[in-house]
Amino acid sequence: MKKLIIVNDKMQKNYRYxxxxxxxxxxxxxxxxxxxxxxxxxxxxxxxxxMTDCQKEFPASWFKKAxxxxxxxxxxxxxxxxxxxxxxxxxxxxxxxYKDDPRGWxxxxxxYYMGRRLExxxxxxxxxxxxxxxxxxxxxxxxxxxxxxxxxxxxxxVMHWAYDSRKF
Numbered sequence: 229m230k231k232l233i234i235v236n237d238k239m240q241k242n243y244r245y246x247x248x249x250x251x252x253x254x255x256x257x258x259x260x261x262x263x264x265x266x267x268x269x270x271x272x273x274x275x276x277x278x279m280t281d282c283q284k285e286f287p288a289s290w291f292k293k294a295x296x297x298x299x300x301x302x303x304x305x306x307x308x309x310x311x312x313x314x315x316x317x318x319x320x321x322x323x324x325x326y327k328d329d330p331r332g333w334x335x336x337x338x339x340y341y342m343g344r345r346l347e348x349x350x351x352x353x354x355x356x357x358x359x360x361x362x363x364x365x366x367x368x369x370x371x372x373x374x375x376x377x378x379x380x381x382x383x384x385x386v387m388h389w390a391y392d393s394r395k396f
Contacts, residue, residue, distance in 0.1 A: 230246050230247070230248055231246065231247040231343075232244060232245075232246055233245050233246070233247060233285065233342075233344075235282070235285050237281050237282040237284075237285070238281045238282075239281075239282075239330045239331060240330060243328070245328070245339065245344050245346075246344065247342055247343035247344055248343055248344070248345050249343040249345060250343060251287075251341065251342055251343055252264065252341055253343075255340075256350060256351075256354055258354060258358065259354045259357060259358075261337070261357070261389075261390030261391075262390060262391050262392040262395070263387070263390045263391070263392050264341065264390075265286070265290055265334070265337060265338045265341050266287075266289065266290040266294075268334075268387065268388075268390060269290055269291065269293075269294035269295065269296070270293040270294055270295065271295075271307045271387065272295040272305045272306045272307040273306065273307070273334070273384075273387055273388050274301070274306075274313055274334065274388060275297060275300075275301035275302050275303050275305055275306055275311070275313065276294075276295050276296045276297035276301070276302050276305035276306075277296075277297055277298075277300065277301040277302070278331065278334060279291075279294075279296065279331075279334075279338075280296050280297070280298040281298075282331075285338075286338060286342065301313075306384050307383075307384060307387055307394075308376070308380040308381070308383055308384040308387075309380075310380050310381045310384050311381070311384075312381050312382075312384035312385040312387075312388060313385075313388065316331070316332065319332050324356070326349050326352070326353075328346065328349065329349075333353060333356060333357070333388075333389065334388065336349065336353045337353070337357075337390060340353070357389055357390070360385075360386055360389040360391065361391075363382050363385060363386050364386055364391055364393070364396065366379070366382060367379050367382055367383060367386070367393060367396060368396050371396075373396060376394060
């Protein structure tokens with residue numbers, strides 16, 4: 229099952245990759261996201277601005293209930309109604325952007341979820357995902373279970389990394 233994907237959007241022209249795994253399956257054993265890309269988009273992440281020009285690349289079902297804002301970043305679309313993102317410019321300056329995924333971690337995750345595998349980049353991104361666990365621990369250690377008003381910015385931030393911060 230090898231399927232070629234060709235991407236043409238604002239950030240990539242004629243970018244090609246193969247899907248080599250079934251959608252949502254065969255993840256690395258140390259990568260256990262709690263939210264799928266579709267769930268993240270429906271809950272409200274990245275102020276709705278993420279993914280507004282690249283929907284053709286992914287299943288239409290991901291966008292049926294997605295909270296999107298094609299014109300501008302709108303924190304009211306975020307689940308916790310707070311800003312919790314750094315700009316793409318900051319991500320570039322910190323060296324967190326890989327050439328194949330110019331939109332960052334969430335783009336990598338969407339493509340990984342779809343079935344693309346890039347061994348070294350997958351290791352790097354999974355290591356970054358695991359490092360976010362410290363923020364999950366901070367919420368758990370400082371908030372009463374189920375108190376969603378406690379640390380909303382941090383809860384929104386971990387939601388951007390596929391952790392379901394509504395559950396702790």
